[in-house]
Amino acid sequence: MRAATDEYLFDPPRVVSDMTTPFGTIPAEAILEGDATDAYFERTHTTLESAGKNPDVVAEITADQFPTGEFEVWTGIEDVATLLEGRNVDVDALPDGQLFDGGPVLRIEGPYLEFAELETSLLGFLSQPSGFATAALEARVAGPDSLVLSFGARHVHPSITATVERAALLAGLDGFSHVAAGDVLDREPGGTMPHALMFCFGEGNQAEAWQAFDEAVPVDVPRIALIDTFWDEVSEGLLAAETLGDRLDGVRIDTTSSRRGDFRHIVREVRWELDARGYEDVDVFCSGGIGPDAIRTLRDVADGFGVGSYITDAPSVDFSLDIVEVEGEPVSKRGKLSGTKQVYRTPDGGHHVALADRDGPEGGDPLLEPLIRNGEVVREFDLEAASERCLADAETVGFDE
Known part of the structure; x- marks a missing residue:
């Protein structure tokens, strides 16, 4: 290996004295x-x-x-x-x-x-x-009758998010989450609430968080309650259904793989308990490390999926x-x-x-x-x-x- 003081094997690195774009991207x-x-x-x-x-x-x-x-x-x-x-x-x-x-x-x-x-x-x-696009198509064919959304914008540089979301749409995915990419592609982004919203209201105040969301966002935004923040998914899912009633379109489980256990069993249990109480019209959505294998495993018990890193890590x-x-x-x-x-x-x-x-x-x-x-x-x-x-x-x- 050459010493630091030796001549460069190829050419000395070009010194860039001035960035022409605020985030260091190529103009x-x-x-x-x-x-x-x-x-x-x-x-x-x-x-x-x-x-x-x-x-x-x-x-x-x-x-x-x-x-x-x-x-x-x-x-x-x-x-x-x-x-x-x-x-x-x-x-x-x-x-x-x-x-x-x-x-x-x-x-x-x-x-x-x-x-x-x-x-x-x-x-x-x-x-x-x-x-x-190839990875997105793999997710699409894994759940041909499921709602599949692209959630991967957070894993790439913001300058290429429209490229990611366009590839996802081309492969047949039903939508994406990124606002600026929606402006570029002339499409409305999707998405409802993160765990941060739930944390801002605090444990024991989940119903208040869902009610505040329902009152604040436009009526054309689906009411999808995040149900795995503080309590088990069944408890929060039933509370969301009781809180919003007919206004609740679905629940989302974003349980990380680190504590997921048998994810299919969790989803089936949520579905069962909602159905048992008359909430058959409430859809169940899954996100968090979802790929084609997970979609195939869950597609008969869940209605939709958010796929992120599987696409962006392709x-x-x-x-x-x-x-x-x-x-x-x-x-x-x-x-x-x-x-x-x-x-x-x-x-x-x-x-x-x-x-x-x-x-x-x-x-x-x-x-x-x-x-x-x-x-x-x-x-x-x-x-x-x-x-x-x-x-x-x-x-x-x-x-x-």
Whole structure:
């Protein structure tokens, strides 16, 4: 290991003398201008310009070269279109919300220096949102008839909360909790009360807290009482039902795994005791470390779920961008496949990769479609349509079966 006084193995760290945004985030201008990049792309640009080289290339973004049997959700493409708009390139890509399993998800054709320094941002726009959406789809298919909400905004930097919530909606979740993300996405956030509200009223005053909430919030906000703060869930659940009567829409159990015990038994007991006293219309919601396995275990006894860290902790999809053709000639690095490709969905849900100038599989629909032509975006983006596509394709390919 080099001593602290030795020369740096690479380059000395860049000293940033001034933060251009109050929370240390990268400004949009830096992304659009190509400054949000890895340093070696800047040096590649300098080198090629100095050498007078700027070949026409075909570059493809892939996660796996061949199908693996593990489908993932493709999203983030709208941001990619914004980044590449106005540049001298043609781009083809999968539709937003499409599931993929090997082969290219996006293709760029044009002079290399048109997009060389954008690679870092391009992959970032795609990798993390696709991971969020894939995890959210796993939660969705685990409880197809349940209300499933995204509660994960607190686990990520506030600057990307709209990205998380959009991915959740695309995967078919019913809503989310983050207010500012709702402004970005033009959706109303959901959510009722935290434990902090209950603490502010104190033990023994749970009924007063629920009554105050009922009197204060708009009538269109569901009355969902949090019932695991001070006493056992059954006791607080029955007290909430007695306190709010017909105005109570549901109860929420947010019991942490550290004391949960048999969570299914707790939920069943709450449901039983509510039903026994005539509160069959009061729904039971669960949150706190919920993922697909918990949803499958509880979906017959609970009505809805809040899913947080399972989505936000999802691994990013490991996309890479590789040149596969230079000046019309196929090329590739070791371990990658050369040549311009197309991917297909067959009626039985198969995912196929083939060279673009060859015939595809019988009955297969090509999935890479025009996104940009001569720098102009030629595709419209619609979240509802993307969500419908995602759920339909998940059924076609048997996602997470």
